[in-house]
Amino acid sequence: MAKLNGKTALITGSTDGVGRMVAERLGADGWRILVHGRDRGRGEQVVAAIKKSGGAAEFLQADLSSLAEVRRLADAVQKATKRLDLLINNAGIGSGGPQGTRQMSADGHELRFAVNYLSGFLLTHLLMPLLKSSAPARIVNVASLGQQAIDFDDVMLQHDYNGMRAYRQSKLAQILFTIGLAPELKGSGVTVNALHPATFMDTAMVRQFGRPISTVKEGADAILKLAVAPEMEGRSGLYFNGQNEAQANAQAYDAQARQDLAALSFELAGLSTQKAAAAPGQF
């Protein structure tokens, strides 16, 4: 049985798939885990498994397809804990398969952009003061090798919708966010990195429309490297393919694209850009 190590992590989408394995492994190492998802039944199962292995855990329910729920989640986190050493933005939905049609979030945004990217953008900003006061702290954005450049004339994919494109642009958006945020966090003791965990892991997302070709453990190992490995201390603004540092889609290195996405995201998420520009340390 692990002894509690005094550290707390929030892992979004930890009721299933790779998020669940990461939650259980950190829990078994003595972390306190804030387990998150929509499904309370599965959430409570993860909490029970973590407690059984000696960790501490509680379940926080929120549907990330609603920005109001993201704000509620951030409030619940701040009520539940005085410190946050690790935030893993992992929750996500897949492409919806070849027949997938365009869906919208509660706020009227294209659903994959909203759930896979914008919710994590808002959650990260809302939890930033807590992360900074807990420094050294880490943020890990679970993106994907599947990446497609964002068309800033049609971010919400109102024309020629394609589920794969929707998934891929949302995953690239996470990487643009990661690379843009890192310099703002310089000197704060908070780092941020993104990764493709593994290709077609054996999770519900993959099984729904295809055949798994790698294990959940492989993806969990890659996420845990960014989350806790000593060699990642102080390293920030990077993209990893599995355990290896890699190049993302070229748009991730386009400063103008990152600025355009940040400006749009602040607006969509209802965060004040003036505040961010005046006091970047607050965001």
Ligand SMILES: NC(=O)c1ccc[n+]([C@@H]2O[C@H](COP(=O)([O-])OP(=O)(O)OC[C@H]3O[C@@H](n4cnc5c(N)ncnc54)[C@H](OP(=O)(O)O)[C@@H]3O)[C@@H](O)[C@H]2O)c1
């Ligand atoms: N599987 C792969 O091969 C692969 C490859 C590259 C990247 N990834 C990325 O890895 C991450 C995890 O994927 P996975 O394969 O482990 O998926 P998964 O098994 O389908 O699990 C997804 C998790 O996200 C949560 N979630 C989904 N929609 C949500 C919403 N609207 N609000 C709140 N939580 C929500 C689910 O919780 P509830 O059901 O309880 O809501 C679940 O815990 C995703 O970001 C995915 O894009 C996966």
